[in-house]
Amino acid sequence: xxxxxxxxxxxxxxxxxxxxxxxxxxxxxxxxxxxxxxxxxxxxxxxxxxxxxxxxxxxxxxxxxxxxxxxxxxxxxxxxxxxxxxxxxxxxxxxxxxxxxxxxxxxxxxxxxxxxxxxxxxxxxxxxxxxxxxxxxxxxxxxxxxxxxxxxxxxxxxxxxxxxxxxxxxxxxxxxxxxxxxxxxxxxxxxxxxxxxxxxxxxxxxxxxxxxxxxxxxxxxxxxxxxxxxxxxxxxxxxxxxxxxxxxxxxxxxxxxxxxxxxxxxxxxxxxxxxxxxxxxxxxxxxxxxxxxxxxxxxxxxxxxxxxxxxxxxxxxxxxxxxxxx
Amino acid sequence: xxxxxxxxxxxxxxxxxxxxxxxxxxxxxxxxxxxxxxxxxxxxxxxxxxxxxxxxxxxxxxxxxxxxxxxxxxxxxxxxxxxxxxxxxxxxxxxxxxxxxxxxxxxxxxxxxxxxxxxxxxxxxxxxxxxxxxxxxxxxxxxxxxxxxxxxxxxxxxxxxxxxxxxxxxxxxxxxxxxxxxxxxxxxxxxxxxxxxxxxxxxxxxxxxxxxxxxxxxxxxxxxxxxxxxxxxxxxxxxxxxxxxxxxxxxxxxxxxxxxxxxxxxxxxxxxxxxxxxxxxxxxxxxxxxxxxxxxxxxxxxxxxxxxxxxxxxxxxxxxxxxxxxxxxxxxxxxxxxxxxxxxxxxxxxxxxxxxxxxxxxxxxxxxxxxxxxxxxxxxxxxxxxxxxxxxxxxxxxxxxxxxxxxxxxxxxxxxxxxxxxxxxxxxxxxxxxxxxxxxxxxxxxxxxxxxxxxxxxxxxxxxxxxxxxxxxxxxxxxxxxxxxxxxxxxxxxxxxxxxxxxxxxxxxxxxxxxxxxxxxxxxxxxxxxx
Numbered sequence: 001x002x003x004x005x006x007x008x009x010x011x012x013x014x015x016x017x018x019x020x021x022x023x024x025x026x027x028x029x030x031x032x033x034x035x036x037x038x039x040x041x042x043x044x045x046x047x048x049x050x051x052x053x054x055x056x057x058x059x060x061x062x063x064x065x066x067x068x069x070x071x072x073x074x075x076x077x078x079x080x081x082x083x084x085x086x087x088x089x090x091x092x093x094x095x096x097x098x099x100x101x102x103x104x105x106x107x108x109x110x111x112x113x114x115x116x117x118x119x120x121x122x123x124x125x126x127x128x129x130x131x132x133x134x135x136x137x138x139x140x141x142x143x144x145x146x147x148x149x150x151x152x153x154x155x156x157x158x159x160x161x162x163x164x165x166x167x168x169x170x171x172x173x174x175x176x177x178x179x180x181x182x183x184x185x186x187x188x189x190x191x192x193x194x195x196x197x198x199x200x201x202x203x204x205x206x207x208x209x210x211x212x213x214x215x216x217x218x219x220x221x222x223x224x225x226x227x228x229x230x231x232x233x234x235x236x237x238x239x240x241x242x243x244x245x246x247x248x249x250x251x252x253x254x255x256x257x258x259x260x261x262x263x264x265x266x267x268x269x270x271x272x273x274x275x276x277x278x279x280x281x282x283x284x285x286x287x288x289x290x291x292x293x294x295x296x297x298x299x300x301x302x303x304x305x306x307x308x309x310x311x312x313x314x315x316x317x318x319x320x321x322x323x324x325x326x
Numbered sequence: 327x328x329x330x331x332x333x334x335x336x337x338x339x340x341x342x343x344x345x346x347x348x349x350x351x352x353x354x355x356x357x358x359x360x361x362x363x364x365x366x367x368x369x370x371x372x373x374x375x376x377x378x379x380x381x382x383x384x385x386x387x388x389x390x391x392x393x394x395x396x397x398x399x400x401x402x403x404x405x406x407x408x409x410x411x412x413x414x415x416x417x418x419x420x421x422x423x424x425x426x427x428x429x430x431x432x433x434x435x436x437x438x439x440x441x442x443x444x445x446x447x448x449x450x451x452x453x454x455x456x457x458x459x460x461x462x463x464x465x466x467x468x469x470x471x472x473x474x475x476x477x478x479x480x481x482x483x484x485x486x487x488x489x490x491x492x493x494x495x496x497x498x499x500x501x502x503x504x505x506x507x508x509x510x511x512x513x514x515x516x517x518x519x520x521x522x523x524x525x526x527x528x529x530x531x532x533x534x535x536x537x538x539x540x541x542x543x544x545x546x547x548x549x550x551x552x553x554x555x556x557x558x559x560x561x562x563x564x565x566x567x568x569x570x571x572x573x574x575x576x577x578x579x580x581x582x583x584x585x586x587x588x589x590x591x592x593x594x595x596x597x598x599x600x601x602x603x604x605x606x607x608x609x610x611x612x613x614x615x616x617x618x619x620x621x622x623x624x625x626x627x628x629x630x631x632x633x634x635x636x637x638x639x640x641x642x643x644x645x646x647x648x649x650x651x652x653x654x655x656x657x658x659x660x661x662x663x664x665x666x667x668x669x670x671x672x673x674x675x676x677x678x679x680x681x682x683x684x685x686x687x688x689x690x691x692x693x694x695x696x697x698x699x700x701x702x703x704x705x706x707x708x709x710x711x712x713x714x715x716x717x718x719x720x721x722x723x724x725x726x727x728x729x730x731x732x733x734x735x736x737x738x739x740x741x742x743x744x745x746x747x748x749x750x751x752x753x754x755x756x757x758x759x760x761x762x763x764x765x766x767x768x769x770x771x772x773x774x775x776x777x778x779x780x781x782x783x784x785x786x787x788x789x790x791x792x793x794x795x796x797x798x799x800x801x802x803x804x805x806x807x808x809x810x811x812x813x814x815x816x817x818x819x820x821x822x823x824x825x826x827x828x829x830x831x832x833x834x835x836x837x838x839x840x841x842x843x844x845x846x847x848x849x850x851x852x853x854x855x856x857x
Contacts, residue, residue, distance in 0.1 A: 032730070084511070164559050279555065
């Protein structure tokens with residue numbers, strides 16, 4: 001078990017290094033950060049001075065070594081735009097992103113499972129057809145379009161919900177939360193729906209397919225034969241067995257919800273890490289881009305690692321193959 | 327803290343937050359596309375940043391609603407000798423932390439703005455001595471006469487010496503700083519508003535300064551600034567009444583904002599001139615099928631390009647009427663005699679003839695560099711130009727890129743790698759000399775910074791000579807005639823193809839009254855808001 005975890009951890013570090021190398025080589029094409037720091041009419045001599053102070057005139061291998069040396073110690077330097085340490089900026093923005101991602105996932109799970117179960121049990125009702133139409137929209141419409149449509153409907157036309165930002169937040173230690181204020185909760189609704197819609201449709205389709213599969217199996221027939229109530233069969237036996245793959249997928253998707261919050265955050269001006277990243281790309285703020293990419297890859301790698309370990313705990317068959325590798 | 331205490335604290339905070347949230351009378355909410363990145367006034371030389379910080383800080387001079395220079399922290403000034411400027415400072419002015427404003431602060435700010443890491447070093451010509459005469463008089467002793475010394479001082483903001491020294495903020499905040507600077511998160515000026523809170527990239531709250539020395543024209547107690555990068559969201563926030571002022575309104579949304587019930591668009595000409603430049607230096611263009619020679623060295627080709635562009639079509643179709651076609655490389659507000667200039671007429675047949683005379687009856691191929699996120703509809707303008715040049719047989723390949731990549735390629739550090747490009751320019755000094763020197767000056771002197779933004783390298787020695795004279799001449803009328811002569815030469819050379827001044831478009835709630843200044847600085851100390 002320990003050897004397995006170690007092996008996976010080493011693989012994870014390999015992935016992180018690969019991401020770092022790719023990220024670094026991409027920064028060469030992102031443009032010249034100096035142009036974003038100084039104005040257009042800045043004399044060339046002054047530009048050179050800025051370039052030098054950023055270490056951009058060093059040979060590429062030197063820059064690469066410095067970048068990696070610092071990243072290994074979790075030192076990401078100071079943002080070119082904000083003149084603040086990147087780690088502070090990310091920590092400040094992290095609660096917003098995590099809260100949004102969590103709300104979106106909860107939304108996706110609750111509605112996805114409910115709609116999935118309903119459409120599996122009542123296959124021919126109008127509501128099922130409606131759910132399937134919604135799921136088609138969720139799969140095919142791009143996120144930013146959904147976000148803008150929601151804004152125009154609920155903010156501009158109806159005036160019910162705020163069109164941007166987090167509302168009032170409450171600070172608890174270093175964490176800021178919008179869950180404790182009315183305006184904060186209102187502000188969460190549309191971004192969560194926008195971000196979670198895709199996951200919701202995914203879960204709904206998964207639950208529906210799994211449920212239909214399970215309902216055809218022998219043990220459900222036996223359960224019926226034993227005279228159990230339909231309710232006990234559907235929710236006690238069938239649903240429970242469909243949830244294993246659903247939880248796996250939802251767990252893995254949590255990483256991508258965080259990573260793809262970029263678009264949702266841009267549309268709703270949600271002050272999270274994704275928005276910070278988009279602004280960094282526009283302004284060639286390399287320290288922020290580097291830190292964000294490494295952080296996202298760390299999240300993915302960690303989630304995968306945890307899921308792998310969980311599998312071995314859940315499924316004894318996997319454990320035995322790990323102990324005696326073929 | 328136990329769990330219970332934490333919950334209790336959270337609940338209390340929650341109630342407080344709800345209790346304190348509304349009361350939006352005289353609170354103005356403002357959203358800009360760009361961000362207020364650093365509160366240090368010497369970090370970034372960029373007009374949106376200057377406008378934001380102009381609420382907190384003031385310069386020795388200010389510019390009024392028509393961009394005329396007016397006294398601010400300096401009550402009056404004179405030039406006893408051409409190389410010596412004397413400024414008499416206003417008495418009884420206090421910084422927001424209560425420190426009095428004196429000559430020491432001016433001398434300190436002059437030193438700080440010239441230090442390494444400052445992006446505004448050119449505000450004070452190098453070699454200038456700044457001398458404190460007494461507590462309320464400061465002399466600037468120059469190495470050579472300069473009639474426009476103070477033209478950019480409305481955005482050279484005066485900082486408090488005492489405050490900077492106490493907070494370890496004597497050095498300007500350079501981009502490469504390893505420790506965060508106090509001055510980039512905090513500010514202490516003499517201006518109309520003080521900073522209540524500042525979260526870079528999220529929200530900044532300004533509070534009215536009750537001790538401001540001017541009588542306020544505004545009726546605000548608070549400004550809440552939020553950057554909103556997404557165009558659609560910014561417009562939606564204005565239409566739904568969540569913000570009172572937005573800048574800019576995208577061209578395609580102007581009619582919708584105007585037809586809404588609670589907001590309208592303030593429009594006006596901007597100072598920035600959008601123009602097209604051509605590489606006239608290289609013996610062979612970098613990106614063209616003409617080998618062994620450079621077609622742009624031939625004045626007939628440049629004239630043909632100029633005449634092939636239908637500026638009215640660009641105005642009506644691409645800019646939806648929101649541009650002012652320009653004959654000059656400077657906005658009419660900034661040069662009194664600009665009315666004497668006329669754009670050569672759109673004449674595709676004449677252009678075709680000129681190309682034939684120049685030896686290109688079938689045209690040629692060239693690549694055009696263009697930014698796509700810098701100016702209003704920049705890439706669309708370039709596309710229109712490509713189509714118009716196709717009509718005279720010139721095949722233009724368009725390379726439209728985000729500004730980060732575009733500027734890295736075409737500016738001096740990138741080696742001026744362009745044959746044909748679109749650029750916009752506002753003279754920082756709001757004076758023609760800047761255009762003659764930076765845009766039209768010859769690039770041939772490696773020691774001087776003349777012509778550094780002259781990406782195509784247009785060069786006429788006579789223009790340079792006149793620019794020198796313009797810099798020295800202190801008589802305004804004579805100076806204007808010299809400038810006119812220089813612009814006439816450049817126009818005859820077809821050194822550049824000026825296109826237009828783009829329009830400003832600010833979205834303003836009908837509850838708010840606001841003055842729009844042509845340099846696109848949104849200054850809310852002129853704003854009033856009804857309940």
